[in-house]
Amino acid sequence: MVQTTQAKSATATGTTSNRLIEAGLDIFGECGYTGATTRMIADQGGVNLAAIPYHFGGKEGLYGAVIKHIITTVRGQLDPILAEIEKRVAQSTPAPEEAQELLEKFLGRLVDFIVGSKEAPRFSRIILREQMSPSNAYDNIYTGLMQPILNMVAMLLAAITGTETEPDRETRLRAFIFIGQIMAFRFARETLIRNLGLEGYSSGETAEIHRIVLEQTRAALFGLKNLPGKK
């Protein structure tokens, strides 16, 4: 047993670079940037330790590549619906009813991806760490993911309440709340599954969460329009 390279781990396939990125996704997410060691990552990916400096210039370069991979993948999921809505809005400002339909469709997709997709757990751990202590990589996450999502929701909210075309500050805050309540299912997953006695999010649970989030969204929009006076 002179050979220290492990049998390639189950998920490790493809080029050395790809294997390192996949492994980095897991290990950086689980342990954080400093907690992760290059040895762990190399082992998990079934590649040699020296491949990290060779391919990415070092641990930091690998981390940057992992972030880029996250952004590219998520955008691949979201771009179709973002483009669809943008195209619709470019034609003419949608009436409140139609804007609400678009919003519900968008939020529904977001729930399915954030709660139900198999990549989301791995991605979100890293994103959340960046929220708490932003590194240089945070800029890319914000402009590549957060900003487009928030702006889309704010724009639709403005169309629904019908007062503005450019969302004002209060509308942006409300957009943040709508997105935040969905992200909570990721960032506080541990708390929720304990509280409900689950093992994790099965497809049944994803569907249930999807339904309840949309119900709650619809209820909030209904209340915002019909509640008597603002206090």
Place this chain on the structure above:
Amino acid sequence: MVQTTQAKSATATGTTSNRLIEAGLDIFGECGYTGATTRMIADQGGVNLAAIPYHFGGKEGLYGAVIKHIITTVRGQLDPILAEIEKRVAQSTPAPEEAQELLEKFLGRLVDFIVGSKEAPRFSRIILREQMSPSNAYDNIYTGLMQPILNMVAMLLAAITGTETEPDRETRLRAFIFIGQIMAFRFARETLIRNLGLEGYSSGETAEIHRIVLEQTRAALFGLKNLPGKK
């Protein structure tokens, strides 16, 4: 300059133990458990490195003490209102209107603490890290903080919708959403302040967030009661 001990940092006062806990709060939160070094913590607290093994048995013991400090402090803030509501409910099941008042009061306090208090940023970074990769300390956080809060909100929601005394699974999910949208202001603070172009949460912003969260809550409850049919 043989003396390596720094002048005590601004916030470092009191006993050596307390100084270490305060410093640990900052450094563990900023860097994570592995990212934090005992040297950083000792420097920040203005105490000698060897004081950590001496007082807490080591880095891990200090971390446990920091978690305990968080739980104790937060409970000190929440216990009065929790006790008040529990006392009221013990008398008789409150009518939906009164239950809603109690819920709004509770959520308002939660917003003020989570968004507006000066301790919350330091506490929440550590709690969020525990959400993502729970250590042994997570049990204490869940049973000491999360569970009482979620159960209280779920119980009040059940009283508001009036169907059950014991909250069912759907009610618990809704409770999670209400709490999650508040916690989002902490865990995604970086995203929000960039999106709004803020520097941080001033007292003016806290008041605005307080108002909008309660409006949104009221709207959602109103919609849940008055929306025609569930889809």
Place this chain on the structure above:
DNA sequence: GTCTATAGTCGGATAGAC
């Protein structure tokens, strides 16, 4: 109880054979 000095361990990066 608090300090200095140091032991022992481990992580990231590199050199150089293949």
Place this chain on the structure above:
DNA sequence: GTCTATCCGACTATAGAC
């Protein structure tokens, strides 16, 4: 491009003077 062996620095913890 990939491997082994190794260097160097940084970390936690301890020993022992005061």
